[in-house]
Structures are given as structure tokens and as C-alpha cells.
Ligand code: SF4
């Protein structure tokens with residue numbers, strides 16, 4: 001089941017409102033170990049982000065690849081109202097060390113792959129770092145950016161010829177010691193994916 | 202150290218063997234259930250993409266170089282390992298590199314990059330957790346995707362304490378957290394990152410890396426100079442081909458639809474030092490281009506390094522990659538050692554292959570590793586006399602059928618077993634089948650031998666022809682009761698020992714004789730039925746590849762394994778069930794049946810005759826034909842290690858009887874479980890009311 005997100009004003013987004021492809025995508029994401037949510041407006045998105053920040057016990061929030069408008073709204077809610085320290089990943093480049101614990105990265109994914117439940121970071125070093133360095137990482141995409149399968153992604157790559165690209169399908173993990181599954185090796189210990197039903201940029 | 206002492210030393214580390222056995226069991230179960238889940242078109246697409254690479258390797262190398270050069274990137278085609286090493290070391294020195302971080306790369310192991318860099322005073326830090334552990338232990342990876350699978354948590358915790366002065370408990374979570382902290386400094390300060398590659402896309406020049414830990418991403422992001430090393434066979438033509446690989450690789454490797462990260466590096470890299478970064482792709486030939494025109498080796502170039510073949514391999518499970526392996530380990534390690542180091546080096550490890558064919562069954566790109574290994578054994582110099590003797594198993598069985606009392610006595614006497622051991626190389630501890638006396642051909646007579654028009658031709662192989670003809674007779678009776686006309690022409694045995702030990706000329710002669718005999722029947726519309734899975738495997742899989750003739754193809758197409766034939770083609774009466782007493786039977790699925798009868802038809806049949814059937818998929822029982830009869834360390838000893846572990850699993854089910862179709866599996870299971878073991882056709886015969894003679898507890 002997909003977690004319904006509370007929009008912060010007492011209303012909840014019902015499953016029926018989510019397109020079947022997006023629903024399947026989020027289910028796949030959950031299978032991969034992501035926290036997932038759907039937000040149909042900015043308040044709802046901010047509420048989910050703030051809830052996860054509390055759950056994960058983070059102190060700092062690092063933004064990567066978000067539009068200025070969205071970054072402002074996040075600052076307004078999470079810094080001004082909730083008191084989190086918020087940084088752009090560019091500002092934190094020299095102090096990446098400080099992001100390894102107690103921080104949450106929020107990054108802009110450019111696509112999602114329904115077939116396998118992965119978020120695609122395309123040609124964007126800021127999103128790449130924000131999804132990789134912090135202890136927790138949350139990717140945001142618009143619902144129309146969920147691609148059905150790898151074939152569609154192949155088309156996107158051919159069209160854009162990106163310099164670099166990452167498909168993220170869950171938190172970092174290993175089974176290298178006696179096949180015991182451990183989450184959180186070199187990348188984030190926890191990962192989240194939020195699909196939004198409005199324009200992010 | 203001789204290979205014999207290496208084996209003894211490995212077997213002495215019982216904990217390690219047990220852990221590997223259990224881990225491989227889990228990994229192969231994940232891989233095979235993943236394979237079953239996959240849409241068949243995914244495997245077909247993958248095969249076609251990989252085959253396209255093999256058939257167009259030179260063109261795709263040129264296309265990749267062109268794409269990268271056009272985009273202004275750096276690409277270097279290294280002819281040899283030495284060439285690749287030199288390029289990377291010179292690059293590092295010319296850029297003043299002091300430290301290098303690496304993500305997992307078997308290709309860098311192949312060129313022995315670390316030592317070359319270290320010799321020049323450059324620090325090298327492996328960042329994949331398993332690789333880092335084996336690096337600190339001063340070892341090489343024992344498994345291509347789980348490098349430290351041979352080490353216990355206690356050993357690893359001790360290593361952390363000794364080599365990194367870290368205080369950790371033995372909990373994997375704690376150890377992992379330690380390495381997360383410990384390696385972070387290296388990520389931050391390294392000047393150069395070296396990655397491997399899972400795929401290189403020729404149409405755009407991108408390098409694709411698949412990881413779970415995130416170290417691959419950090420290695421490709423944090424330093425200012427990034428180098429990726431890829432064997433040229435990793436190239437695929439297009440992004441569609443790339444995704445054909447990426448769809449299947451995590452499924453057969455770890456049973457998941459996706460790994461945590463797929464990183465794609467463009468011709469300019471993805472370093473965070475956007476303005477001062479450099480990216481270099483080193484494409485390594487080192488024998489691959491030559492192999493692409495070598496009929497027996499070229500298929501191995503399709504390999505996607507998923508390790509499914511290692512996980513399922515019975516001898517790898519016991520010996521691990523430090524014995525059964527060179528740089529590349531386990532089954533795929535044999536052809537890959539041949540490609541990169543030559544046939545003679547490959548033959549050093551080829552001897553650990555017992556030709557069970559499980560790796561072929563597990564391989565998502567259908568590389569016929571067992572037959573390729575057989576060819577490697579054939580091509581390498583030096584065959585032991587013992588192996589030659591073992592290929593004469595049929596002659597031994599024929600003599601036994603003529604002189605049953607003498608042979609049964611010889612097999613039962615401790616004194617003569619010692620002589621047999623030194624003369625024939627058959628281990629004195631191996632429990633042998635007893636000879637009934639006479640052969641199936643003499644019992645059936647001319648009516649069956651000379652019959653020209655028949656629905657079915659029964660191919661009995663050694664056991665049913667010469668050791669216990671009653672099994673052959675029952676098979677004929679069952680088929681007749683089901684309404685078929687059966688002919689039993691006098692064929693040679695299937696010749697599996699010759700294939701197994703790489704005596705290809707002999708195997709070819711045997712195959713040609715049998716095909717010559719059977720083709721006449723096939724031409725008249727008969728189908729061929731084998732009660733021994735290995736015989737069916739030879740006729741269906743091995744003969745066409747060994748002979749490469751249309752006649753061999755024709756015989757292969759007409760060949761069935763007995764239980765598969767009965768389950769799919771024959772009309773078994775539904776009233777059968779009530780005639781059988783309901784008992785609990787464990788079903789052992791012979792290795793060679795998996796290729797020909799992938800749906801386990803025997804289980805369906807045994808249930809139809811009213812038995813409670815239990816089964817566990819542990820893979821090979823460990824005898825592998827005459828291999829598990831061989832004297833000593835490289836034979837009976839390893840076979841017994843597998844047999845004992847299999848027996849534990851079987852006995853845990855509480856069944857009191859075992860059903861199977863392979864006569865040698867029966868030998869092994871009986872020896873290590875002590876349970877009565879019977880051919881599936883005996884249960885069917887019983888249900889059909891066909892009278893059986895005295896069942897000999899030493900036979901099956
Ligand atoms: S045929 Fe069997 S023994 Fe030989 S390499 Fe393959 S799995 Fe291992």
C-alpha cells in the first residue's frame with residue numbers, strides 16, 4: 001500500500017487520485033526500500049518532508065538541484081518555522097563531512113522508472129551530491145515524469161545525451177558480511193521518494 | 202603449494218566451507234527464483250544483445266572510440282594487461298596522483314593494477330566493502346560479486362582491529378558503520394578514482410556501473426581524475442541493448458529487480474570538480490578480440506558477470522574461488538582464464554569442473570560452460586592415466602555384467618578395493634552398485650534389438666544396459682503398457698566420462714557411432730527415450746555441439762528424458778493413483794534433468810501415483826558420474842563433502858525413500874543418507890501393476 005500523505009490541513013489524498021502508473025511506481029519504490037509518498041500540493045509536500053525529517057531525527061537539510069522557488073518554500077517552512085539548518089549543496093562542498101550524519105538531502109529527480117522503481121538524476125551534479133552524501137536522501141518528481149519502463153528512459157537518454165546520470169533504487173546497502181543485509185554503507189542510510197501532482201520548477 | 206594441499210587446507214577450514222555452502226545455496230535460490238520471475242522476452246533480448254556484441258566486437262570497439270572522441274572524451278584501447286597498466290600508471294604519475302580510490306573492478310584485478318600503482322608509491326584504497334576486507338586481509342576476491350564471502354564476521358572484526366585500529370563488535374551493522382566512517386576520508390582526499398564497468402554503450406560512449414553500496418558513485422564523483430576500465434566485451438551497441446543487460450543482471454546476481462544505483466558516466470565524467478576534472482576510459486582487449494573468433498571461447502564473451510554460475514556450482518561451493526579460480530573464479534573463471542591467460546592456465550582450474558551442467562542451466566546468456574571446459578581440458582596438454590581409465594567405465598560394466606559374482610565380490614572386498622583404487626583410480630570408500638548379471642540386450646533379445654519400426658527407441662546407457670538390466674526391462678514394459686512399440690538397438694553408452702575428462706576424440710567417436718545408429722530410427726519417425734538423464738543430456742545437448750552435424754541435430758530433437766516423455770506425451774490412466782500405497786518420498790532432481798526437463802515432470806508423475814513428494818533445491822548431490830568415484834582429494838573427498846551436506850537436507854524432511862532418475866545420484870544419496878533410493882519409473886511400474894523382481898537394496 002502507498003502511504004497517503006496528509007496535506008497538513010486535515011485533508012488526505014486518496015489512493016484513487018493517484019494515477020495507476022504512479023501508484024505502481026511508488027509500490028516498486030517501496031519494494032526497493034524507499035519511503036514513499038504522493039503530494040498534490042506544496043503544503044502537502046512540505047508536510048511530508050517535515051514529517052520525515054522528524055522521523056529520521058535530522059538536524060540539517062541540504063538542497064540540490066531544486067528550483068529557486070521551491071527551495072524558498074522549503075526554507076520558509078522547514079528553516080523559518082521548524083528551525084532546521086538548510087544549505088544548498090554548493091555551499092556545503094567544503095564541509096561534506098558534516099553531512100554524513102544527521103542530515104537529509106532533498107534533490108530533484110528528472111524521471112522515475114515504473115518498471116523497477118528508480119529515480120533518475122540527470123546531468124545535475126547538485127542533485128547527484130544531495131542524493132549521495134547526506135545520511136538520508138529524498139527525491140522529488142512530478143507525476144508526469146514517471147516513465148513506464150527502461151525503453152522510455154533509453155529514448156530520454158538518446159535525446160538528451162546527458163554528461164552523467166544516476167538511477168537510484170533505494171538506500172545504499174550491502175550483504176558483503178556473511179550475506180547479512182545492512183542498509184547504509186557509503187550512500188544514504190535511508191531514502192525517500194515523493195511524487196507530486198503539481199509543477200516543481 | 203600443490204592443488205592437493207590447497208584443497209586439504211581449505212577443507213580443514215570447516216567453518217569457511219559451511220558458510221560458503223550455505224551462502225551459495227541462498228544466493229543460487231535467489232538467482233533461480235529471479236530467473237523464473239523474469240519475462241522470457243527479457244532473457245531473449247539479453248541473449249540477442251550480448252550475441253550482437255560477440256559477433257560485432259571489432260566494429261563496436263571502433264564505434265565506442267569514435268563516439269567518445271567525437272564528444273571530446275579520452276579513450277584508450279589497451280591490447281594487453283601490461284599496456285592498460287602502463288597507461289593508467291603513467292596517467293597517475295603525470296598528474297601527480299598520490300592516492301587512488303577504487304570501486305569494484307574485476308578487470309583491474311585482471312591487469313593487477315593495484316600492485317603497479319603501489320610500486321610507484323601511490324596509495325590504493327578499495328572502497329567496496331567486500332573488496333576492502335580482502336584487501337586488508339592481503340587476499341584476492343574469492344567470488345566475483347561477493348569478494349569476502351569466505352570470511353566470518355569474527356575474522357573481519359579482528360582484521361578491523363589489527364589493520365585499522367578500529368573497535369568494532371562482530372555485528373555486520375557495526376562493522377559496516379566502521380567502514381563507512383573509515384573510508385570517507387579516502388573518498389574526500391583521493392586524487393584519482395578507478396571504476397570498473399558493467400556496460401559501455403557504443404552509440405553514445407557512456408560507461409554504466411551497477412552498485413548497491415554507493416561507493417561506485419563516490420569514486421566516480423569525488424576525485425578530480427576518474428578512470429574506468431572495461432573489457433571490450435562489455436560494450437553494447439545501443440541504450441536498448443544496455444537496458445537489456447541492466448534488466449536481468451540484478452535479478453540473476455542477487456534476485457532483485459534493481460540494484461540501489463546505476464551510475465552512468467558520460468565521456469566527460471561526472472566529477473564534482475567540474476572545472477578541473479578528467480575522465481578516461483580504458484578499453485581492455487587482453488585476448489578478447491582473438492576469442493571472439495574462437496568457436497569454443499567466443500560464447501563466454503556474452504558473460505554479464507552475474508555470478509549465478511558460481512553460486513550453483515557444487516565444487517565451487519566447497520572449494521571457493523581461492524582454489525577453484527584464478528582472477529576470475531568458479532565456472533565462468535575457467536573460460537575467462539583461457540581468454541585472458543591461455544589454455545594451460547585455465548586447465549589448472551578446469552579440473553574442478555565435474556560437468557554437472559548446473560552452470561549452463563543458471564546462466565542467463567546460455568554460455569555452455571561445461572562443454573567449453575571440456576574443450577579446454579581437451580586442448581590442454583597432459584591427461585592423467587586415471588582419467589583415461591575412468592572413461593572405460595562402460596567396458597568395466599560390460600565385464601561386470603558377464604562376471605557378476607566376481608565383480609560383486611571384488612567390489613565388496615576391502616583387499617580388492619585397495620587394488621582397484623590403485624589400478625583403476627576408483628576410491629575404495631565409494632559404495633558401488635551390484636551387478637545383476639547379464640545385459641539388457643541379452644534379456645530382451647533380437648525382437649527388440651532388430652525391430653526397425655518403432656514408436657520409441659529406448660537408449661538405456663550403462664547402468665540399465667549392463668549393471669542392472671531390470672531397470673531397462675521395466676522401462677520397456679512401462680512404455681509398452683502405455684501403448685508404444687519399443688525398439689532397443691545395441692548402442693554404445695553415452696560417453697559422458699570422455700566429455701567430462703576432455704577426451705574429445707573419444708567422445709566424438711562415441712557420439713558419431715550412436716548418432717549413426719539412431720538417425721535411421723529418427724528418419725522413420727521414432728522418438729528416443731532415455732531413462733538416464735545424463736544420456737539424454739548427451740544426445741540432446743552435447744552431441745550436436747561436439748559433432749555439429751544435421752544428423753546429430755535430428756537425433757537431439759527426437760530425444761526425450763523418460764519421465765518428461767511420460768508426463769507430457771503418454772496417457773497415464775487417472776485410476777493409477779489408487780493402486781499405490783501413500784508414502785513420503787523425497788525427490789532428487791538430477792543436474793542433467795534441469796536442462797531437458799526444467800519443469801520437474803517427475804514430481805508431477807510421483808504425485809499422480811499417489812505419493813507424498815518432498816523436494817529441496819540444493820543443486821548437485823556431488824557425485825557427478827565417475828568423478829565422485831575417483832580416488833582421493835580431487836574426487837571422492839570433495840564429493841563426500843557435498844554428499845554429507847545434501848544428506849542432512851534430505852534427512853531433515855523425514856522421508857524414508859528417495860526417488861530419482863540418475864543411477865549415480867542414487868549411489869551417492871544411498872551412501873550418505875542410508876535411504877532406499879529408486880528410479881521414478883519403478884513407482885510408475887508399480888502403479889501400472891507391472892511385476893518387479895527382487896529389488897536389490899544396493900541398486901536403484
Ligand atoms: S558444470 Fe557443474 S561443476 Fe562444472 S563448472 Fe558448471 S556448475 Fe561447476
Ligand code: SF4
Pocket residue numbers: 503504505506507508509510511533560563564565566567568
Ligand atoms: S557465465 Fe553466465 S552465469 Fe556465469 S557470471 Fe557469466 S553470465 Fe553469469
